Amino acid sequence: MSGRVVVVTGASGGVGRAIARRCGQRGDRVALLARGISGLRGAAEEVRRYGGEALPIVVDVADPDQVDAAAERAERELGPIEVWINNAFTTVFAPATEITPDEYRRMIEVTYLGYVHGTLAALRRMRPRDRGAVVQVGSALAYRGVPLQAGYCAAKHAIQGYTESVRSELLHERSQVRTTMVQLPAVNTPQFSWVLSRLPGHPQPLPPIYQPEVAARAVLHAAEHPGRREYWVGGSTAGTLLANAVVPGLLDRYLARNGYDSQQNRAVRDPHRAANLWQPADGPDRRDYGAHGVFTSTARSRSLQMWLSQRRGRLLATASAVAAGAAVVLGGRR
Numbered sequence: 170m171s172g173r174v175v176v177v178t179g180a181s182g183g184v185g186r187a188i189a190r191r192c193g194q195r196g197d198r199v200a201l202l203a204r205g206i207s208g209l210r211g212a213a214e215e216v217r218r219y220g221g222e223a224l225p226i227v228v229d230v231a232d233p234d235q236v237d238a239a240a241e242r243a244e245r246e247l248g249p250i251e252v253w254i255n256n257a258f259t260t261v262f263a264p265a266t267e268i269t270p271d272e273y274r275r276m277i278e279v280t281y282l283g284y285v286h287g288t289l290a291a292l293r294r295m296r297p298r299d300r301g302a303v304v305q306v307g308s309a310l311a312y313r314g315v316p317l318q319a320g321y322c323a324a325k326h327a328i329q330g331y332t333e334s335v336r337s338e339l340l341h342e343r344s345q346v347r348t349t350m351v352q353l354p355a356v357n358t359p360q361f362s363w364v365l366s367r368l369p370g371h372p373q374p375l376p377p378i379y380q381p382e383v384a385a386r387a388v389l390h391a392a393e394h395p396g397r398r399e400y401w402v403g404g405s406t407a408g409t410l411l412a413n414a415v416v417p418g419l420l421d422r423y424l425a426r427n428g429y430d431s432q433q434n435r436a437v438r439d440p441h442r443a444a445n446l447w448q449p450a451d452g453p454d455r456r457d458y459g460a461h462g463v464f465t466s467t468a469r470s471r472s473l474q475m476w477l478s479q480r481r482g483r484l485l486a487t488a489s490a491v492a493a494g495a496a497v498v499l500g501g502r503r
Contacts, residue, residue, distance in 0.1 A: 189215065277320070357380055
């Protein structure tokens, strides 16, 4: 599956940067879309260093014309797009009543409508060819809202509903184009150093925290196997989604008690704090934040749940074979 044409939005940092790097290791031709010029340069250098071909394009995904023009350029310079990965987002950490209407609008335009614009740009090109995959980088927060992230949770919920609708329409058409969603856990990305925050402590994701490479492996596995409607990454994601389906009210109370303190780290002193809601934090002549955030010392680099989930078919087949063999043995003894 190497050597494909892949588009990654939000490719300048965090999960998008880790995805781009992994695409380079596979020898893919990668269109890198983001606002941050310094981050895009760094991502392109990494893709090329690892053996891939990189096409960095400065794009604000909130603008549908910019996204479509980027897709057109990617096809012209790299070839037909085979995988489109929507990942770009922005957010505000604050109580819901302390976020302004303009800030809510901006979050929705980038984090939700950016996915819509990317999906439509991909489908315009994939549907006539009747092949391709759109991968939506989601979150456990697509199902479960948490305090202090009302706008982000709303956008992720919207992406979930939008993707379900698009998937049903493609199935109705009997299209071979596939769309899938990858629900991520907390990830150690630079977002927590560049989001607009009104919290007294440094923002942090709800633990446990995973390294972005865990997310990148899951996203590219989904791109190779887009027939499954969605993937869950991390035991915390699986536990949260299952608990939310069974006892959502209990989770409301738990998060009311614990969700404020667990999303702040007062011990972190980050000299690179920025706010990228309106302008990229990694603009010209600024810092390239890379893939990792400030929580590397506590972040996990493996997910047993993801490993098991990706191999569930083989594991079930093995378990069935073992059970059948045991039944034969036991029956012979009788």
